[in-house]
Amino acid sequence: NAGVTQTPKFRILKIGQSMTLQCAQDMNHNYMYWYRQDPGMGLKLIYYSVGAGITDKGEVPNGYNVSRSTTEDFPLRLELAAPSQTSVYFCASRPPLFIQGSGGYTFGSGTRLTVV
Amino acid sequence: GDSVTQMEGPVTLSEEAFLTINCTYTATGYPSLFWYVQYPGEGLQLLLKATKADDKGSNKGFEATYRKETTSFHLEKGSVQVSDSAVYFCALTLNSGGSNYKLTFGKGTLLTVNP
Secondary structure (H helix, E strand, C coil): CCCCCCCCEEECCCCCCCEEEEEECCCCCCEEEEEEEECCEEEEEEEEECCCCCCECCCCCEEEEEEECCCCCCCCCEEECCCCEEEEEEEECCCCCCCCCCCEEECCCEEEEEEC | CEEEEEECEEEEECCCCCCCCEEEEEECEEEEEEEEEECCCCCEEEEECCCCCEEEEEEECEEECCCCCCCCCCCCCCCCCHHHEEEEEEEEEECCCHHHCEECCCCEEEEECCC
């Protein structure tokens, strides 16, 4: 099924460890986004990409890095994990134009990360 | 900057009750408005959307009308079911490529419907 695939679904990290959250979409969407969801805070944008080779910071980029070497993949890297990065992470994608009648955005099912 | 303010939760209703979740927004440009729903343990799903003033989005018995004069997009349902229990997010995106179509979310409203 076409969509956004995130792996892993769950992960526990120790403080100071690093990891990469994977995100892949098979819809040929140009735009991709990483959000984090904290209880009672809604979703905050971490990083986004408007196409392969182009990335930019969102509201809360500190402690994270991204790359976009292909249209399909948009991994999120955590270096030196901290307890403040305990959250649920969602990847999303959308096509380049707002297509009337379409839902626009497609979200992955999320990665629940705990840093201890 | 752009922002979305939605009703604080949690909201608890009995089955078949009427639901309203308020949402207001501020935007630097002309936004499209969305309601997303998140069921327990799942990702976000688009519930409905509206792209211009006075548009009404509707889906699964839920409705919301884009009111430019009051900068609002309140979610309503006439008769809720237990299966509607979820977190509801109001969101906006600006209708310009320069915005890179980023979504700005409200904090979410947890709805619990009891039988």
